[in-house]
Amino acid sequence: MTEPFRPTPGILALAALFAAAGITHFALPQFFDRIVPPGLPLSARTATLISGAAELAGGLGLLHPATRPAARWGLLALLLGVFPANIYMAQEPQKFGVPAWAAWARLPLQPLLMWLVWHAGRGRG
Numbered sequence: 633m634t635e636p637f638r639p640t641p642g643i644l645a646l647a648a649l650f651a652a653a654g655i656t657h658f659a660l661p662q663f664f665d666r667i668v669p670p671g672l673p674l675s676a677r678t679a680t681l682i683s684g685a686a687e688l689a690g691g692l693g694l695l696h697p698a699t700r701p702a703a704r705w706g707l708l709a710l711l712l713g714v715f716p717a718n719i720y721m722a723q724e725p726q727k728f729g730v731p732a733w734a735a736w737a738r739l740p741l742q743p744l745l746m747w748l749v750w751h752a753g754r755g756r757g
Contacts, residue, residue: 704753
């Protein structure tokens with residue numbers, strides 16, 4: 633039995649979240665540049681643009697059953713890869729103009745997003 637092309641509302645929402653985040657990396661790269669932890673072997677801007685492109689591609693990839701499994705693995709890798717930036721932001725929230733509680737509260741959202749991506753990317757409509 634072939635899968636329906638039309639994604640569920642949950643997949644649409646997740647795809648929109650990642651696509652919007654990816655676009656924001658290109659529209660407002662300065663914010664994302666600042667949260668790139670020091671010590672990476674590439675520039676903050678390069679890390680920002682790569683992660684933005686990956687978010688955009690992953691979000692769009694969730695929209696079609698044929699690309700959904702690849703999008704799942706790509707987004708899971710991305711979420712693992714950017715987690716150090718979230719930790720960096722939580723450790724020094726004053727540098728980023730966010731309340732400490734908000735930066736720390738954001739950390740548990742990463743595993744939740746990973747769980748949502750895992751289930752959305754299983755290839756089902």
